Amino acid sequence: MVAPPDNDVIWARSLHHSYNGSPGLSGVSLGVRDGEVLAVTGRRGCGKTTLLNCLSGQLVPQQGEVWFNSVPVHTMGPRLREQLRRDRFGWIAAEPQLVPELSTWENAALPLLLRGVSHRAAKKAATEWLERLDIGPLARKRPHTLLQSQRQRISVARALTGSPSVIFADEPTATLHHTERTQLLRTLTTAARSHGITVVLATHDAEVAALADRVVGMLDGRRVTNVSLPAASDTEGRSACSLSV
Amino acid sequence: MLALRLTRGSHPLVLMRRLLLAAASAGVGFLLLCTLGYASGHPAHASSSVLRLLWCAVPLAATVQFAVAVARTDPSTRPRPGLFASGLGPARLALLAAISTAVSTTLGSMVALLVFLHLRGDLTGLPFDGGAAEFLGAGTPLPLAAALTLLALVPLTASAAGGLALRSRPVAPTDAQEAEDDLAPAPAPTGLPWGVALTAAGLAVEAYASRGSAGNPFPLPGRLDSTPAAVLAGWTLTAIGLAMAGPGLTHLCGRLLQAVRPGAVRLLAGRVLMDEASRIGRPLGIVCAVLSGVIAASVLWTGGPRPFGPLTALGAVLVLGCTTATLLTTALEARQARARTAGTLLRLGAPASALRTAAILRALVLLVVFVPLTWAIAELAALPLTG
Known part of the structure; x- marks a missing residue:
């Protein structure tokens, strides 16, 4: 076992993972530096989500190593990985994934409440972040009364409230329209940079990836430097149609 | 055919729920056939036979309630956006539920018929042949049409109720819509005042009716020769009141549980x-x-020469079993409905033990509120009758 470099907050080596035989990741190595915004780009189904799941300890890779701050994650038990996610990581998904029974501020304060922080302190931290993300007035509303973009901001606030070391954002803007998309991403990256939080951002959108410090491309479960595929010839489609199926 | 194929591939727990439903249906079918046997054996006691038939309505209602709960939790009738796209919408899902309910309940009815004929002595070759021949009115021919009508009662009502319950359930056509529907909260229940009023009225009617001597007999078959109809009406009112007050009380429990700076x-x-x-x-x-009815009844009838007959016992077991199974199945339905939220919480790193503790806490609070309530209502119901 090789110890990871010191300046990497997350370090992964030759990750392999398949879902019941269907390939997910086939040999991805990656280092994430402290405080950077790293974009993982690639088309749908190229293994971005699987990679993020492995890095954040939700999934144990079948082969390969994941290290967080020089601590091996791939050898941890489920309980330790749970605690790691609770204490050190934040997660933003494509869907806001809010708890419908809780109000806006309670949703944002959930990571702190789960850590056992007092009600008052959790509320204070959550309200501060909600105000910074311009959704302070909505603090007492339930998610079902809000717009999708507002819900996604709550999800961002929830990830930030726990003051994590790393935030994993898996296509955080997939369900949003263009204007809301840029605004949400700028807010996230600005907040992360000003608080020294590392962000691993999975996206298929080159425009989104442009906001990152560094971009890692993926194709069919492998890390690649050039994502573009050879252009298909014009007649291929037509000849495929002539096949009898 | 699709319903049968889905049944074949389903999880053992799901099959067990269906078997329980079949058992309940068998019990009710057996009770109905016993009534028929009694009626054909005692043509002179027509009113007594009608009374027995009417008492069968209570386990029948409990079984139908259980059938609806089973149909609602059945994974094969769960709305799936993929199947919605290929035309398996609310109407077809309701049909599917009705068919699978009909299959389990008909199985139960068949078993009931076999056991009944066997105990009467019409089918031979097994132990307990004709074990209760006289009791079940052996010797008199059983009218075929009547037997079939009674046996069809449970499958027909249960599958109709199951189908209708699923028909009125909203089905989300897409994943996004489903996520949106999951966010919308259920409206707060409003029946608490009505429930309390009905319960109080029921207890009052009962106390008032049992003031005089026991007149107007409305006997339970086997025993309870002198229960006045008004007392039963009072009990029914109390039961309806409790069913109406249940949601409001549960909501109140939840409100109290999350009050004052919760973690x-x-x-x-x-x-x-x-x-x-x-x-x-x-x-x-x-x-x-x-x-509370069972507790009150046991308080009333302890010390009698013969507390109740075997058929009354079977009916009581059916009603108790079905209502309890319905409660457990509904709890399972609630858990299924919250699977998405549970996944979210686990992804955030919520310890699985925290989710379990929350579930245990909910059950405890409900027990703390409802057990004394049940006991108090039972005592209040039995008080005028014993005094």
């Missing part, structure tokens, strides 16, 4: 209880009513 576990437990109140509250109220 994560108390917050989640309380809010979920508030949200699930309308789903879980009604079966809980019904179980509460049935239990």
Whole structure:
């Protein structure tokens, strides 16, 4: 076992993972530096989500190593990985994934409440972040009364409230329209940079990836430097149609 | 055919729920056939036979309630956006549920017929041949049409109720719509005042009716020769009141649980209880009513020469079993409905033990509120009759 470099907050080596035989990741190595915004780009189904799941300890890779701050994650038990996610990581998904029974501020304060922080302190931290993300007035509303973009901001606030070391954002803007998309991403990256939080951002959108410090491309479960595929010839489609199926 | 194929591939727990439903249906079918046997054996006691038939309505209602709960939790009738796209919408899903309910309940009815004929002595070759021949009216021919009508009663009512229950359930056409529907909270229950009023009125009617001597007999077959009809009416009112008050009380429990600076576990437990109140509250109220009835009855009839007959016992077991199973199945339905939220919480790193603790806390609070309530209602119901 090789110890990871010191300046990497997350370090992964030759990750392999398949879902019941269907390939997910086939040999991805990656280092994430402290405080950077790293974009993982690639088309749908190229293994971005699987990679993020492995890095954040939700999934144990079948082969390969994941290290967080020089601590091996791939050898941890489920309980330790749970605690790691609770204490050190934040997660933003494509869907806001809010708890419908809780109000806006309670949703944002959930990571702190789960850590056992007092009600008052959790509320204070959550309200501060909600105000910074311009959704302070909505603090007492339930998610079902809000717009999708507002819900996604709550999800961002929830990830930030726990003051994590790393935030994993898996296509955080997939369900949003263009204007809301840029605004949400700028807010996230600005907040992360000003608080020294590392962000691993999975996206298929080159425009989104442009906001990152560094971009890692993926194709069919492998890390690649050039994502573009050879252009298909014009007649291929037509000849495929002539096949009898 | 699709319903049968789906049944074949389903999980053992799902099959067990269906077997329980079949058992309940068999029990009710057996009771109905016994009534028929009694009626054909005692043509002179027509009113007594009608009374027996009417008493069968109580286990029948409990079985139908259980059938609806089973149909609602059945994974094969769960709305799936992929199947919606290929035309398996609410109407077809309701049909599917009705067919699978009909299959299990008809199986039960068949078993009931076989056991009945066997105990009468019409089928031979097994132990207990004709074990209760006289009791079940052996010797008189059984009218075929009547037997079939009675046996079809449970499958028909249960599958119709199951189908209708699923028909009225909203089906989300897409994943996005489903996520949106999951966010919308259930409306807060409003039946608490009515429930309390009805319960109080029922207890009052009962106390008033049992003031005089026991007149107007409305006997339970086997025993309870002198229960006045008004007392039964009072009990019925109390039971309806409890079923109506159940959701409101559950909501109140949830509200109390999450009050005053809650931590994560108390917050989640309380809010979920508030949200699930309308789903879980009604079966809980019904179980509460049935239990209080059983307690009151056992207080009344202890010390008698022969407390109750075997058929009354079977009916009581059926009603108790079905209502309890309905409550448990509904709790399972609530859990299925919250699977998405549970996944979210686990992804955030919520310990699985926290989710379990929240569930245990909910159950405890409900027990703390509903057990004394059941006991108090039972005592109040029995008080005028014993005094």
